[in-house]
Amino acid sequence: MTHLPPDAPRPAPPSAAPRQLETDIAIIGAGPVGLFAAFECSMLRLGCVLMDVLDTTGGQCAALYPEKPIYDIPAHPSITGGGLIEALEAQIAPFDVPRLLGSQVVELTGEAGNFTLRNTRGDTVRAKAVIIAAGAGAFGPNRPPLEGLEAFEATGSVQYYVRKRSEFAGKRVVVAGGGDSALDWALSLSEVAAHVCLLHRRDRFRGAPDTLARIEERIAEGRVEKIVPYQLHALHGEAGALTHVEAQTLDGQSRLLAADVLLPFYGLSTDLGPIAQWGLETHRTSIPVEPATMATNIPGIHAIGDVAQYPGKLKLILQGFSEGAVAAHAAFATARPEEALRFEHSTSRGAPGA
The missing domain is CATH 3.50.50.60 (FAD/NAD(P)-binding domain)
Structure with a gap:
């Protein structure tokens, strides 16, 4: 299949x-x-x-x-x-x-x-x-095990790749992952989105030195918000329209992140x-x-x-x-x-x- x-x-x-x-x-x-x-x-x-x-x-x-x-x-x-x-x-x-x-x-x-x-x-x-x-x-994407995921996928509130960057203009975007795709798109979308959160389970990312340096610059400028060490826990919204992404640490501390779109980059x-x-x-x-x-x-x-x-x-x-x-x-x-x-x-x- x-x-x-x-x-x-x-x-x-x-x-x-x-x-x-x-x-x-x-x-x-x-x-x-x-x-x-x-x-x-x-x-x-x-x-x-x-x-x-x-x-x-x-x-x-x-x-x-x-x-x-x-x-x-x-x-x-x-x-x-x-x-x-x-x-x-x-x-x-x-x-x-x-x-x-x-x-x-x-x-x-x-x-x-x-x-x-x-x-x-x-x-x-x-x-x-x-x-x-x-x-x-x-x-195909490695999909996060979140309740109600399919409804948010159907509306485009959860996507696994970026076809047109312009579609994210003015939106609140949560990028989940710690590899090249997550870092690259966090950088790129920070130029058009209203806000970008970069969510990862640990405070270490896997990327080229230049990419890591640019991410730190965007974080310092406030154009990317780093959310670590957190993992995806739940999606909140109505009728497939995302309003918040709930992230949680391993010891159960939770944060609600305002979001219009979630981009989970966990590989294929x-x-x-x-x-x-x-x-x-x-x-x-x-x-x-x-x-x-x-x-x-x-x-x-x-x-x-x-x-x-x-x-x-x-x-x-x-x-x-x-x-x-x-x-x-x-x-x-x-x-x-x-x-x-x-x-x-x-x-x-x-x-x-x-």
Whole structure:
């Protein structure tokens, strides 16, 4: 089962008749790494199809932090998650890359040169090789165990990610958590919200030194109020409209924090879902691969991005981009066994789509 944040893009309901497609490479996952893999395959003149459970491309960048700046994308000192996806979409625009979105891939059978994939909508893809770019698999928030939580989620009084910062303008926001997401959004929202409380169970946060220094500055300026050592205890309001967040220490001392929105950042729960049933070697929520080819234990199937694991692996988007290029070149031998692949730089290859 795929778990998504309550207001994340949902799988699209069945509408058109199921499609049947034949291609060289089926790419499972249309996040940033999957999109770049589609570009690399296309530059090698390999046909490819993108498949994803979300009804839009972009993966976690689109669903969880479209307005959050990313600072480690080459040639972009700063780019938002949404901006990155727009740029990747523009990069593959010259190519014909079909998308089967809003439906989960539940079945993968066959062998190298002759795979069959099916999704929950009934679409069928026949592909010669497969690239799994499924991120951490199905993802969803670790939800706090609070009574009546669902009613506040339904109204947006409790949210698990920020899609548009402007939606929090003038609001009283409680950010719960002690990691990077909590710190980053406390800083960002302190620029637009009426008041921001940063709630954590201890007076130590996990973040980059620069982020910690900036948080202390905002606290000193009164733009962020630090509430420690407290944990979420209860939500107060009527008909799903939040008025107060009740926090409590381990010894039972309580505080009521005026709030319009609660943002609990307690990480994501992940699950490989149907991928774990396809005979692939897995380790928890990752797939071990050979880094020289990104090959899994099943010939013709490669894994890239956060789902791939090997010694020295860094879970960075930029490393996922590199893995996409490696997997595309390795998959060429499976898709076109009769052809020799002559490596070309893009400057020699010519304009995309030419």
